[in-house]
Amino acid sequence: MSRIRTGRCDRERGQVAIEYIGFVPILLFVALCGIQLGWIAYAEQQAGTAARTAARVEARNGSGGEAAGRAAISGGLAGTATFDWSRSTDAIKVTVTLTANPIVPGLGAHSATSTVTMPNDDPKGP
16 A cells, blocks of 8 residues: 655655754753852852851961951852952951853853951961
8 A cells, every 4th residue: 555645745844853953942042040049159158168168267366367268169250250358356247249251152151259246366466
C-alpha cells in the first residue's frame, strides 16, 4: 500500500524548527537574567562577609582589617573592594563596597554595599 501525500504536510514541514529558533533567544535572555540576579546576590553576600571580617580583625588587633576583609572576598570581586573606616573609642565601623560587573548586556554595574559596626576590643585604643 502506498500513502497518498497531500500538499498540507509539505507546507508544515519545518514549522517546529522555526518556532524553536524564535523562542531560543527568549529562553537565553531569561537564563542570563537569572544568572545576573544570582551574581548580584553573591556580591551582596561577599560584601557582608568582607565587612564583618574586616571590622572583627580591626576591633581585636587595631590593624590588619582591610587585608583580612580582602582575603575573605573571593576571586575578581576582591579587586573592586573599597573600605571606608570610622573609629571611636567604643566602636569600629567599616563600610565595604564591591562592584559586580553585569552579565546581561545593557545593564550597568551593581554596587554591593555592607556596613558593620563592632565594639572596639583593641587594648591600645582607637
